[in-house]
Amino acid sequence: xxxxHIAPSAVVWLLLGAAYFFIPLLATFLFSLRQLQTGxxxxxxxxxxxxxxxxxxxxxxxxxxxxxxxxxxxxxxxVPTVYWVHLKVPRLRAVLAFMALVPFVVPPIVLVVxxxxxYKGTPTWFxxxxxxxLVAAYVMLAFPYMFFSLDSGFRAIDVHTLTEASQxxxxxxxxxxxxxxxxxxRAAALAGSFLALAIVLGEFTIANLSQFHxxxxxxxxxxxxxAYAAGAATLVSFGITWLAMLSLLFVGRKRGQRxxxxxxxx
Amino acid sequence: MAFLELQSLERDFGTVKxxxxxxxxxxxxxxxxxxxxxxxxKTTALRIVAGFDRPDGGRVVVDGKDVTRVSPNKRDMGMVxxxxxxxxxxxxxxxxxxxxxxxxxxxxxxxxxVEELLELVGLGHAGGRYPxxxxxxxxxxxxxxxxxxxxxxxxxxxxxxxxxDAKVRVQLREEIRRIQLELGITTLYVTHxxxxxxxxxxxxxxxxxxxxEQMGAPAEMYSAPATPFVAEFIGTMNRLEGTVVDPGxxxxxxxxxxxxxxxxxxxxxxxxxxxxxxxxxxxxxxxNGAGANTFTxxxxxxxxxxxxxxxxxxxxxxxxxxxxxxxxxxxxPPGSKVDAALPASEARLLDLSDEPLPEIAEEPxxxxx
Numbered sequence: 056x057x058x059x060h061i062a063p064s065a066v067v068w069l070l071l072g073a074a075y076f077f078i079p080l081l082a083t084f085l086f087s088l089r090q091l092q093t094g095x096x097x098x099x100x101x102x103x104x105x106x107x108x109x110x111x112x113x114x115x116x117x118x119x120x121x122x123x124x125x126x127x128x129x130x131x132x133x134v135p136t137v138y139w140v141h142l143k144v145p146r147l148r149a150v151l152a153f154m155a156l157v158p159f160v161v162p163p164i165v166l167v168v169x170x171x172x173x174y175k176g177t178p179t180w181f182x183x184x185x186x187x188x189l190v191a192a193y194v195m196l197a198f199p200y201m202f203f204s205l206d207s208g209f210r211a212i213d214v215h216t217l218t219e220a221s222q223x224x225x226x227x228x229x230x231x232x233x234x235x236x237x238x239x240x241r242a243a244a245l246a247g248s249f250l251a252l253a254i255v256l257g258e259f260t261i262a263n264l265s266q267f268h269x270x271x272x273x274x275x276x277x278x279x280x281x282a283y284a285a286g287a288a289t290l291v292s293f294g295i296t297w298l299a300m301l302s303l304l305f306v307g308r309k310r311g312q313r314x315x316x317x318x319x320x321x
Numbered sequence: 322m323a324f325l326e327l328q329s330l331e332r333d334f335g336t337v338k339x340x341x342x343x344x345x346x347x348x349x350x351x352x353x354x355x356x357x358x359x360x361x362x363k364t365t366a367l368r369i370v371a372g373f374d375r376p377d378g379g380r381v382v383v384d385g386k387d388v389t390r391v392s393p394n395k396r397d398m399g400m401v402x403x404x405x406x407x408x409x410x411x412x413x414x415x416x417x418x419x420x421x422x423x424x425x426x427x428x429x430x431x432x433x434x435v436e437e438l439l440e441l442v443g444l445g446h447a448g449g450r451y452p453x454x455x456x457x458x459x460x461x462x463x464x465x466x467x468x469x470x471x472x473x474x475x476x477x478x479x480x481x482x483x484x485x486d487a488k489v490r491v492q493l494r495e496e497i498r499r500i501q502l503e504l505g506i507t508t509l510y511v512t513h514x515x516x517x518x519x520x521x522x523x524x525x526x527x528x529x530x531x532x533x534e535q536m537g538a539p540a541e542m543y544s545a546p547a548t549p550f551v552a553e554f555i556g557t558m559n560r561l562e563g564t565v566v567d568p569g570x571x572x573x574x575x576x577x578x579x580x581x582x583x584x585x586x587x588x589x590x591x592x593x594x595x596x597x598x599x600x601x602x603x604x605x606x607x608x609n610g611a612g613a614n615t616f617t618x619x620x621x622x623x624x625x626x627x628x629x630x631x632x633x634x635x636x637x638x639x640x641x642x643x644x645x646x647x648x649x650x651x652x653x654p655p656g657s658k659v660d661a662a663l664p665a666s667e668a669r670l671l672d673l674s675d676e677p678l679p680e681i682a683e684e685p686x687x688x689x690x
Contacts, residue, residue, distance in 0.1 A: 220407075220408070223393055223400040225394050225420055
């Protein structure tokens, strides 16, 4: 393969982008190495504290669980919906696209107040539990990302022909969706899932107002009480988020690709 | 009784009648082509047989059973699509295997069958490849194998060759016919390419505006078109509008000239007719004074078609197309004065209604509704 020529201006922009991304991380890292008593460098005490802190792990686990639940619920709800819209009622696509803009337009603070009122009076197992109420809210927040990812995925394949080919070979609707359509929009579903994961792991307003102790809430609490430790917690969670993304990517791959991925990683 | 019957099928798309009373009876093992320009309803008819569309009236009967309301996945019809339709996430072999898996065939039987079918379409070596690693022609071969794997009662082909190169197209259509004959499978083939339809079919049905204009054996369609549309659509025709002046002698007046057409003997005096003459029956010679049935004019263009050359001839009374052996055509270059004689016995006549003659695009758009 021939080496592609990279324009100098591209390199400059790339470096600028990298700086924009890495400088805050680096600053946080340096900050997190300071000693609690003196404020001087360098100690890993904050990291030890974070790693041995039960609440850190507890809240992080809760957030990851909520993220996974949000992803599963979103996929179950939206994959068949978007499929059906593309196949049978393409006119509704515009309506869905409009609805997908609502979570952007309505600020989370307004959304949560509305949701708290709307769901008031629902059973406690839903209203009082993060995997009930919070996930319901997060599915709405994730909707635009899921929708636009899936929508572009469905546009990239010939939904009609694939469906008809599958049907003419005797496949039912569920079978067509699972064995023919889903594997071919895998990348799109994965992209939507990443975004949902990122959103849920970082969501503060709704969790705070509905008083659930998710990871961002905990982080905020630590930040107010122990600034250096908060830096360490941020970086650890950042690393864990990246790991979560990578494993999602891994799970989303096909068996053969998975082996190749492992071989390449070695 | 026929194996596949389409009984007075009707389908409306809004105000457009896509199908207007289609009647087809096809015996087991026969190959019928639905031929027509885009928008003539041929694809709609095929989709109704496949079950992807429901007719507004009429029935589809297979082997004596009404399947009009049966969903497509219960019909046992193999279909090959115009667009590449292989499942991109599966290899060629897995694509062929798909229908067998759904029918819960055991693994050993499945693999054997997949191998047989890939062999049948000449792709025994390519089973492990993914669709994007196959050429267009190979993909359509796999699609054919996939459709045949389920041992369908009827094979449906929706312009399966229209996306392919000319050479692959000819090769593959012959192979489709070979396989069809070998398996003896009842086949419905949709195409806008008359050459394709004539070369592979037992029967051809020419469709226009949701109706079947004429149905018959390919040779019959070519030599004895029943309507002006069929005459125009199948092969090339010289069409001369005229009036019968003397049925006794078969004299027809056209464009201020009288010619003799034997078929005119059966027509009433004064009947408006269309005289149809195949270009290969027009006899062109260097101008030497008009004889009977002869138009004198000038050669406008030559179109080289291999063994024959097509001449466009313009005379005062008509413009004609004539095919002649390439070697002879060289003596009559564009600009030369020629006599073009119409054969009195081989010209055909159609009654001309008051309806205007249909316009036919040179290259019909394959993407019909």
